[in-house]
Amino acid sequence: MAHTQTSTERIIPIHAQAPPKPAPGAPCNGCGVCCLFEPCPLGVLASRKRSGACHLLQWDAAHQRYHCGAVAHAATLPWPVAALWRRLALRWIAAGAGCDSTLETFPSP
Ligand code: SF4
Ligand code: SF4
Numbered sequence: 425m426a427h428t429q430t431s432t433e434r435i436i437p438i439h440a441q442a443p444p445k446p447a448p449g450a451p452c453n454g455c456g457v458c459c460l461f462e463p464c465p466l467g468v469l470a471s472r473k474r475s476g477a478c479h480l481l482q483w484d485a486a487h488q489r490y491h492c493g494a495v496a497h498a499a500t501l502p503w504p505v506a507a508l509w510r511r512l513a514l515r516w517i518a519a520g521a522g523c524d525s526t527l528e529t530f531p532s533p
Contacts, residue, residue, distance in 0.1 A: 435532055436460045436477070441488045445529050449522045454489025456481060458525040466494055466509075466516045 438460055445455040458464075459481040463471045467478035480493040494513035498506040 434461065439483050439490070442483075443489060445525070445527070446523050448524065448526050452521065452523050454484070454487070454491060456483075456490030457527055457529055458523075459490065459492065461525075461527055464516045466512045469512075470494070470497065 436457070438456060443453045443455050445457045446453055459467065459478045460476075462475050463473065463478035463480075467480055468474055471477075471479040478492075480497055482491045482493045484491045492513075494516075495510060498509045498513065501509055
């Protein structure tokens, strides 16, 4: 479990082996905090909610980090929905980019 702190404070369940959240701008390490806190625009579509963990977030036990399952999820959708989905995923998921989350985290008591 971890707390996140912005204008609102919330307890989010997070995998005990997840890496600590890096500072904004540092390479994304798959800590999962951003996607556990609230879905991105594509995640809102997939999860049908604007708050809480995205349904597409997946824990990768082999690499001890979270992954976005959006592109893989496209394989389960009918074309042309899948084609649109892939375009949105590639637009919203900044694979290899720096962390764009300003959430602050600290362990739950
Ligand atoms: S973007 Fe930042 S908060 Fe989100 S998974 Fe990557 S490192 Fe974690
Ligand atoms: S990046 Fe992927 S897992 Fe994270 S909120 Fe967006 S769709 Fe969900």
